[in-house]
Amino acid sequence: MDHWWPRWRLRATRLIIMPRMRRPPRVHRTGAAATWLVAMAAAAAPAWSLDGAGQRAEDRLERTFTLAAGTPLTVHVGAGSVRVTGVPGRSDVRVVVTRQAASADLLAAAPVSVGESDRRVRLDATPGDAGRDRRLRADVVIDAPPGVVLDDLAIDDGGLELRGLRGSVRATVAHGTIVADDVAGTLRLETTIGPVDVNRAQLTAGGLIRLRTFNGDVRLRFATPPADARVMALALNGTVTSSLPLRTATAWGPRWGEASIGRADRVVSIDVVTGAIRIEAPVAR
DSSP states (O other): OTTHHHHHHHHHHHHHHSOOOOOOOOOOOBTTBOEEEEOSSTTOOOOOEEOTTSOOEEEEEEEEEOOOTTOEEEEEEEEEEEEEEEOTTOOSEEEEEEEEESOHHHHHHSOEEEEEOSSOEEEESSOGGGGGOTTOEEEEEEEEOTTOEEEEEEEEEEEEEEESOOSEEEEEEEEEEEEEESOOSEEEEEEEESOEEEEEEOOOTTOEEEEEEEESOEEEEESSOOSSEEEEEEEEEEEEEESSOOEEEOSSSSEEEEEEESOSSSEEEEEEEEEEEEEEOOOOO
């Protein structure tokens, strides 16, 4: 208990110097890990739709596949959005990618990249240089089993929405928002610029809720009052408020709050460089 503050301060200093934003590795073709480029759903040939002025184009990819238990799904989007919904009773994963671009040539030059192996499935909706071209936007909708593993889910410019998930999620958004609702399990959510809003969260045995932003607010709302939790919150330049009873420091320097409730096998860790942290829980009855 007496040594946790120096570790937080060191971690926060590293965050100020260089926010830890990583993009998923590019897909390469290697033996068993077959990788191919997919332009449209199934085996259909590429087809683009233009508006009346002939200035914009659109394409669409739809794929359904089965992931073995624990096999991670990796998703990358340059500009656009990702929405993932955990569907009770679902055994496969359905992915729909809708893209819009300034021209059909831009879409054709950067087809959606899908790589599958027995170790992971990778989806890059804006591969190569297209990931830096804001004239190309990709919106990804995923319906999956609630326990799906999402690893290195990355968006450069846009929004992420998570709903009904119970597995493991590691996601980063460079510029945009993260919104999660009715979630449990292991959550590692991070933005560089933008807010993180988690609603109806549940702490399960061995679970983790790890929220971080360099510039933005973080709000965490529990579905029920946590009976067991280790809570740590740090705002270098901002505020920490909580309906949970936290031991806090608010007089000078970084603001922080911490508490141990029941068993400490379920962890909440929140870091903000510039912004406000708000933790809320319903009143126990």
